Amino acid sequence: MGLAARARLSPGVEGEDYDLVHCNHFFLMPVARRLARDRAPILLDTHDLQARQFALINERMPWLRPRVSYEDMLAQEVEAMRGADLLLHLNALEAEEFRALLPQKRHALLYPPTPPAPTGPGGPDIVIVSSNNTANVESLIWFLREVVPRAPGVKVKIAGSVAEGVRARAGALYAAHRDWFLGRVEDPGAIYARARLALLPTVGGTGLSIKTVEAMSSGLPLIATPQALRGMDAEALSLPGVTVAESAEAFAAALIQAAAAPHPSDSTRASSAARAYYESRFSLAAYRTGLETLAEATLSAAF
Template sequence: MDDLLLLVHRIPFPPNKGDKIRSYHLLRHLAARYRVHLGTFVDAPEDWQYVDQVRALCAGSHFAKLDPTLARLRSLGALLGGRALSADYYRDAGMRGWVERTMREHDIARVVVFSSPMAQYALPYTEARRVIDFCDVDSDKWRQYAQQKSWPMSWLYGREARTLLAYEREVARVCDSALFATEPEAQLFRELAPESDAKIGHFNNGVDTEYFSPARPYATPYAEGERAVVFTGAMDYWPNVDAVQWFAAEIFPRLLARLPDLRFYIVGARPTPAVQALGRQDGVTVTGTVPDVRPYLAHAAVSVAPLRVARGIQNKVLEAMAMALPVVVTPQALEGVQAEPGADLLLAEGAEDFAQAVLRVLGEDHGALRSRARERVERMYSWPSNLARIEARLECN
């Protein structure tokens, strides 16, 4: 096997945690074909327990501690230097030194970068074949944030959108291949970085359909007599926070007035104070971290993805579909998901439209919707076939 350097911004484990699913499967796929040397950051105390499991997949590894508070403070230096805050957030001398030694000692000719901030460690190695998985066009996410916020955050987010896009374009220009999680993301970047058009592609996420299987037995986490509407996701991620706040304020009260037994469950790690406050609202439960999200999906009546700001593919939508659970999504949450509205899931725009879509799901059996959702995921979201695209980019001459 040849040696390969893989750079990931957050430790790629556990394998079924929303923001780590893609990086975990990428690591596992590459480790079966190369001797992988992994450089990654650990930014949460609970994630140190996974180091040994990740190290076992690698020929070499470096796990750098990242304190989010200190990293945010350190990144402020980018304001004076005209750089993107996102890149400076992950700037680390120890990581840079480990990469330099690893490249030299193992004569590495292939480098895979996961997420644009990690590209800074690969840029000096022009002799290697470098492939970056941007996942999403993060600069456009900041642009959307700027539109949603008032000054001074609108100015700060707008600045980050501009500086990060310049950085993304430079990374794509010097790398051999630039990949995204969906074709719409890839097409957006082609428009933003036309000079790199020939290098830009995508590979879809996948779903472990054996793990996310409705055929397994799950003990219900809900109280007797409840009908649950569920939202899953990392609850310190601003688009998710905005989504559940909007649903709780504008949509759920309309539902509760019609169906007093209905409950809204917000399931996900690291809920912000704003999310925790929603738990004081009638009918709303905020779980925080749970050991397994599948029981919440298996016994829910409907999954909702009321995102108003979104980039790339929503794993929460795919996982619910894999569990044969009816899903109601906004247009933003649907973008990047290859599913047919009305057949595989329901699409709604605006609070009243969204409430009516949820009521339709709750008032009918929707057996066909459930089976079609599961079939769509099985057909379109296989990890091995999707990841073969990145392998092809690494091996082409």
């Protein structure tokens, strides 16, 4: 925030008269308030609770003592948000927390737009797409250790940089499944395009899972842990074609059953409940409609 407060803006930007300011992070609220001039309303994207994100980072670096406590960071974050007229929350769990922290403010849930994955042409693959972060690595290790031995004969393709993390954290486990790992891929969408089933064996992490949104957009049948659907509304837990497994045993049983099922057609994937859920909440069209509606309501209340 200090850098934003001292930022020099071009005369053309700072001299403009704005009706509405959309700020994409509380770090930039000093700039937003300068542009609003105590007249234009401010919409603020809250993202995840940033104080928590910094606290999690600090936990992974025990050799560096944080100079600021979680409570101090949270207080700074909340204070900056008081200057916004409407807080836009990007997932359902964080929306509840921010409403409790700032009950006097206006709040709205507006999921971020996520590019869709292809819904075909389909293929024989059972896939996991995942990047290399702590929660993803822990989740994949859990899947390989706890689920895979309970689903003999099933083979999975694992795409993404998560391979590097698994190799570093669980070398023997990585070596035992070396031929499953594709490593980094240029186009994750192509992985979904050639698949028949997507797996989301998530056991950690915070905020909305973008890889879950991408998998939903592909229209593939999904097997997911409840944690994979975090940040979404209750409907996500009961979508046809999405099997929610709360244990390794349940995940393995669902995997064996799904592996024996017929491959879904392009049309089945395009019209699936998961794809419809994605379109209604996470598509660019849904985001634009939601943002326009909220902006119009905020302008009407201000003027």
